[in-house]
Structure formats: structure tokens, C-alpha cells
Amino acid sequence: MHFQWYPGHMAKAKKMMQENMKLIDVVIELVDARIPFSSKNPDIDDLAKGKSRVILLNKYDMADHRYTNDWKNYFEAKGYYVCLVNSKRGTGVKQVQEVVNKACEAKIERDRRRGILNRPVRAMIVGIPNVGKSTFINSFVGKATAKTGNKPGVTKGKQWIRLSKRIELLDTPGILWPKFEDQAVGLRLAWIGSINDDILNKTDMAFELILFLNQHYPEAISNRYDIPPYGTLENVLDAAKVLEKIALRRACLLKGGEPDIDKAAILLLDDFRNTRLGNITLEFPEVENIEQKEENHTQD
Numbered sequence: 312m313h314f315q316w317y318p319g320h321m322a323k324a325k326k327m328m329q330e331n332m333k334l335i336d337v338v339i340e341l342v343d344a345r346i347p348f349s350s351k352n353p354d355i356d357d358l359a360k361g362k363s364r365v366i367l368l369n370k371y372d373m374a375d376h377r378y379t380n381d382w383k384n385y386f387e388a389k390g391y392y393v394c395l396v397n398s399k400r401g402t403g404v405k406q407v408q409e410v411v412n413k414a415c416e417a418k419i420e421r422d423r424r425r426g427i428l429n430r431p432v433r434a435m436i437v438g439i440p441n442v443g444k445s446t447f448i449n450s451f452v453g454k455a456t457a458k459t460g461n462k463p464g465v466t467k468g469k470q471w472i473r474l475s476k477r478i479e480l481l482d483t484p485g486i487l488w489p490k491f492e493d494q495a496v497g498l499r500l501a502w503i504g505s506i507n508d509d510i511l512n513k514t515d516m517a518f519e520l521i522l523f524l525n526q527h528y529p530e531a532i533s534n535r536y537d538i539p540p541y542g543t544l545e546n547v548l549d550a551a552k553v554l555e556k557i558a559l560r561r562a563c564l565l566k567g568g569e570p571d572i573d574k575a576a577i578l579l580l581d582d583f584r585n586t587r588l589g590n591i592t593l594e595f596p597e598v599e600n601i602e603q604k605e606e607n608h609t610q611d
């Protein structure tokens with residue numbers, strides 16, 4: 312799904328989120344395991360202040376597992392409860408309920424001390440478009456589709472799905488807007504196909520991807536396209552030469568037999584998005600100076 316964000320969209324999404332947040336004890340936030348930083352809207356930290364927080368590293372099946380564990384540690388160190396999830400296949404989804412229970416223990420205990428017993432905790436799924444919210448909800452809810460309906464005096468118009476005696480889920484996810492003033496963040500969102508790339512130059516995106524892969528996954532392209540290893544690439548001109556090789560290997564040719572690099576760029580991006588280049592993670596907590604970036608990201 313492609314999307315574009317305008318100030319009106321963002322204001323509306325934010326208002327909706329603020330309203331729903333009042334009803335919620337725990338926020339279950341989906342991020343893409345390939346770009347856990349770039350797919351996370353930092354504004355959610357303000358919106359969800361005081362709530363229990365769970366992060367799902369979704370699309371785990373597409374990411375490089377070595378780094379997904381680093382990301383898990385990174386978020387856990389910040390006080391989040393974290394699960395690795397493949398919503399499409401349902402892997403890891405069962406553990407989410409346990410983790411949500413854990414995340415809410417303090418809240419349940421607080422309620423108990425105030426004499427409130429057996430009040431289910433209320434959860435909401437949030438995340439940027441295309442991160443897998445609907446897929447996750449379908450998988451998470453499974454057969455537990457019993458809606459609790461509109462109880463008189465409670466949250467008119469909201470539908471809650473009872474997941475267990477202890478948890479109710481708001482049936483509509485909260486849509487966060489991606490935040491990509493930082494070009495690198497925008498590029499990563501575009502690489503995974505989460506922002507409308509019709510307005511972007513796909514060939515430039517492909518050059519940048521080739522340079523990234525050369526640095527972090529140096530064999531991914533040679534392996535996929537059966538091109539001899541080509542060593543370290545210095546710049547876009549070098550990347551263009553690699554794209555030419557891909558074009559020739561895959562018979563992406565212009566009329567005169569010249570390599571059609573624009574066509575090869577589309578092919579490369581499509582292969583990347585469908586994990587045909589392997590499981591690839593695009594950002595790393597220890598390589599990026601995430602702490603510093605986070606500050607800038609929030610100040611934007």
C-alpha cells in the first residue's frame with residue numbers, strides 16, 4: 312500500500328490517537344524488523360506517556376536475524392517489552408499475549424490495591440502504514456472475535472475484542488505517520504516500499520541500495536545475479552556500473568542493445584522487497600548513532 316502524508320492527515324491521525332489513548336493501558340507498537348528505527352514514529356513516545364509499551368519487531372522473517380536480536384536488546388534496555396513476529400505466518404504471535412500480560416502486571420497490581428479486580432487491560436495496536444497492523448490483528452485475534460460491543464457508559468462507538476479474561480483489544484489500529492525529514496530514513500522507507508515511490512527516482516534508489524549492500528552485504532548482488540565479485544564501490548558512478556551488469560545479466564536492454572538501467576533498478580528493488588537478495592536489515596543500533604539521531608528525530 313502506498314501513501315502520502317499531508318499535514319491534514321497527520322493532524323487527524325494524531326487527534327484520533329490522542330482520543331483512543333485515553334482508553335488504553337498498553338500500546339502494542341509494530342515496527343518493521345528491517346528498519347526498527349525508521350519505521351517508528353518518535354511522537355508516539357509523547358502520545359503514549361504513562362502507558363505500558365510493547366514493541367513487535369514485525370516482518371522478522373524478512374530481516375537479518377543477527378541484527379533483530381540486537382534491536383530486541385536495544386528496545387528492552389529502554390524498558391519496552393519486545394517480541395519478534397512474523398504476522399503473515401503467525402510465528403511469534405502467541406508470545407505476544409504473554410508479553411502483554413507481563414507488561415501490564417504493574418497496572419493490574421495497582422488496580423488490585425485500589426480494589427479494582429478483574430478489569431481487563433485494554434490494548435491498542437499502532438504503527439505506520441504497511442507495517443503489518445491488519446495482518447497482525449487477524450493473526451493475534453484468531454478465533455477470539457467476540458466483540459464486547461458498546462457497553463453503556465463506556466467509550467461510545469469503540470469496539471473491543473476480548474482476547475482473554477485479562478486483555479481487550481481496540482479493534483481499529485492507530486495509524487502513525489512516518490517521519491522522514493531525515494533523508495536516510497525516507498530512503499529506507501522507500502526501499503522497503505512503504506512510501507509512495509512513484510514520486511521518487513527508482514534508479515537513484517537502486518544506486519543507493521547497491522552502495523548500502525556493498526558495504527553491509529557485499530555478496531548479495533553477486534550471488535543473486537551471478538556477477539563476479541566487484542570489490543568496494545566508492546560512489547554512484549561505481550553503483551551505476553553494477554546496475555549495468557545486472558541489466559545485462561537480466562536482459563534489461565534498450566532498443567540498440569544497451570543496458571536499460573532504469574528497468575534493472577525496478578527489478579533490483581522488487582527482488583530486494585521480496586527478500587530474493589536474502590534477509591537484509593537496513594539499520595543497526597550499534598552502527599548508527601541512534602541515541603543522537605533519536606534526539607534529532609524528536610526535535611523535528
Ligand code: G4P
Pocket residue numbers: 312369370371372373396397398399400438439440441442443444445446447
Ligand atoms: P497495515 O495494516 O499496517 O497497513 O499493513 P498490512 O497488514 O496491510 O500489511 C502490509 C503488507 O505486509 C501485506 O503485504 C502483508 O501481507 C505484509 N506483512 C505483514 N506482516 C508481515 C510479516 O510478518 N512478514 C511478511 N513477510 N509480510 C508481512 P501485501 O503484499 O500488501 O499483501 P499480501 O499480498 O501479502 O496479502
